[in-house]
Amino acid sequence: MKVEYGNVAEDAVWAGVDTHAATNWLSVVDARGSELFSGEFATDPEGYRKLCDEIRRLGSPVAAGVECTGAYGAGLVRAMAAYGIACCEVITPGRPRRGPGCDKDDAADALRAAKQALSGENLAVPKSQDGWVEEVRNMTVAREELVKQCTSLANLALATVRKGPDEIRARLERLGTAKMMGVLAGWDEAEADPICDAVMFSLAALGRVWAEARRSARLLEERIERTLKAGNPALASMYGCGPISAAMLAIAAGDNPERMGSEASFAALCGVSPIRASSGKVERHRLNRGGNRNANKALHIIAMHRMRTDPRTTEYVERRRAEGLSDREIRRCVKRYIAREAYRLIMHPYDVPIEGKGPEMRAERIASGVSQKDAAIALGVTASTLCDLELGHHQFRELALRYRQWIDDGFPLEAGIDS
Template sequence: MGIDTHARTHTYAIINTHTGSREACQTFPVSTPGMNRTVAWIQRNTQGQCIAAVEGTRSYWATITHALTEHQVAVVEAKPPRRKDQAGRGKSDTIDATTAAMSLLPKDITKLLQPRDEGARAALSIISASRARIDVHRTANRNALSALLRTYDLGMDARKPLSVRQIKQVSRWREHEADTIDQKFARDEAKFLATSIMAGDQMLKENSRAMSELDEQLAPELQQVFGLGPVTTAWILMVYSHHGRVHSEAAFAALAGVAPLQASSGNHERHRLNRHGDRQLNKALDVVARTRMGHDEATKRYVEKRTADGLSPKEIKRIFKRYIARSIYRQLQVIMA
């Protein structure tokens, strides 16, 4: 069965695997009654094992994925058709659903893409996105507060970045009788911004605590790796997803964008950083590399040795990030097997 999904309706096409003919095609609304009608329709029009191909199993597709899984209908990811394959065939919901179903016929079902695991991993993705939003708003409030204190004379030295102590002090401000009307409103706004910043700080602490608990649930002891914290561990686990998704440590390095690329010319032989791959995973490895290069004695000695060999700081970090990717992948293979 192929499913073409939209915000309001989903279109379903059932293909007979013996003949390749389309047995039935129907559109149902995306609602609880619509899902119930969908499941009943599928049961009436199928015999034996049924497998559903959906283009993506998140967002619009998440509801039907859960409903079908609960009724023992296997759900797999269907890759969207290439544009050149659609040439001369047109496009409609019925065509797209039928194409999704037909795409499974020549394939080994054991090698099809399975939906990502739910539960703790999905929760980790949610709070990671939440953390990014909180951090953006907190940074915007800090910048606005700094600009306000530099524009109006409110008795606070804001020539340097504001400290935590200064922000707390601003949040406790009261009205000053000597303030002009513009200073009065500026003081009120500064107090509001400072209070928002402190609330953001508290929310980030709670977020980190929740992340740490989920990290430990998914990959026990991974946070013990030197340089990894709750946030960087979460980034790695979200990309790694589950055991079997990444088939080798070389593939993991390529996914992280730390697999070296040739940049040789003439007699000069060298490699350069890879600008591709998952940037969040790359950022996590970069944080680990910088932390170890700044605070780990064994790593400092390694940096000194490679510097004496004539390598630049960028080249040393490139090599070191590749080593970190290999080390973390092997740990994930053991922890999440």
Template structure:
């Protein structure tokens, strides 16, 4: 630890990464006087336990960026790293990011998303193995399943009863295909369960974002993880855009003035913004008109997507830091029944399909604009009914 006034080294202490060790460390630091702040490296990895303990104790924490290799020419050890972190926290306390708290619903979402991501990769790997085995399988096996694909192929393979793998090559291939198909089914069931839990958590944490067109459960969950349980640490919409790698970087030279793609930041969050942009490009009239204007101005497809992601990052910041109350939807079905209206009538008036109205009423797919227009139309029907 360093003195706040002079930067002199006051002392260092090595403790185990346990609650008792954290308590000893806090007592050691407090023995030198009032704590201004503590810099912790890796608050979302190896330093997560210490960061949570210090936050619960009311200590100000800053995320210390890992030093570059060029700064480690003097060697590396725990005391050297600790003094380097303290020096950085003392030199630029306002420039260092506020650490995530990681103690609320967003942390629950993060761990579920980590499991879901690995399950998705494993399912894709299983499907690729099935495809590869069918290509090289004996003729009797390959021709039997040649006309099948997708989930139907998985179901048929999982229900087969091949002979013992030790008997023949076709039997061994059949056993391998059945095991891979059952693994695929188990992973699908696991992913479905996780998606149900994620929908519940995301609806609780960010109902307004989930109700905004383009934002789905997975994209919203990804952006929530990037912002953390304390999104107020992001002081401006530009900070979220930079964190997501959606802030354009100047790449001008001479008479050419342009910006290029930012390949830094959280790539998962950048993927989420990209998915929202693609959804809106295919479904939202305002986004289509905006993209058409940019294209007419000479922007390339990549430039248009970059501009869209920057605009979506701006909207996402407001939805995360200053969320508006989600529209009430639990009474929409009751209001429709009271007026004797059908889903088909509502869908025809609102320019959508009956399935979307049903999903809105059941809360399985929120849509802020559709919910507002639907309620206004139902109120109009009430007025007409009373007038009659």
């Protein structure tokens, strides 16, 4: 991103910070790029204060380029915002980007960040990390680790059972992984054979840790869902999008999604922007293998669900397949459309789609004295399906639209509605 500063004061200065776990190295340059200061500060509130004061002592700060704003530099970015210093994120160059003979130390990296902030080239607006998305991010990271731990424990327990005594293998392997781990979590009996007893004691220990990790992961997922519904009910109600997929998309956008200039920027951020792969007479695009891979995974999950269950999406798939597109190219197109929809919902968090308004339609039906059974018959569905829609347990796009139209038409019971 190119930043235009416009008119600046005569004593304007630009700062660059190379961030680390224990210290931050600051470099300050003037409008000509001459270094005015270079020094080290601690990564604590007092160190942040001294760093900001040093920048202001040297002149009127225009912008500060900070490395790793989502990790080591997160606290400094918040402190700079409180002190009124504009902050931007600079990309840390890897070895291929460094020219031969270039220095690599904290002072050189800070000076490079300051000069990059002065040029205004290749800068990004850092995530603010001060809202509900940051809450979701922390819970999502913890849940991912717990899920990985559950998988690792289950694999270890299954390998132990398969290598253990035959009587233990015959007793446990046929149960299946989840049921086996549940049985092991409550195991407290002693075995007659010493080897069998040692194996079962070890498996029971794995089972108890597995059960606790699974319970904690479920509690985190429930809280993630509650936080999502409070912070962005529109995204939480998107068709085919579960709480974890919605969390991944929200985390990619951050607490300040306005930093993205357009929905095309969000698509590129999620790795679903089309990449030209034409050659000769062949005109085509391929998948983008860059971007936020967690957000890309979330879009893939939503796309696969819609391609199986959503009539509009399945119709689109058949039409594009008839045009000669491969299944991989069709998935790329579907993911791109979903990214456009997700961006709009992220930017308008309370614009809840129709399929997320089941409870409201239920209240209107009850107020009109129409029973759920009669409504289900009129709509051509089962009462349990309509109940799931009204309670928000499932989101049926076409049924929700027909339900809304039926309510607007005055609840006609005698004619019915075609399904």
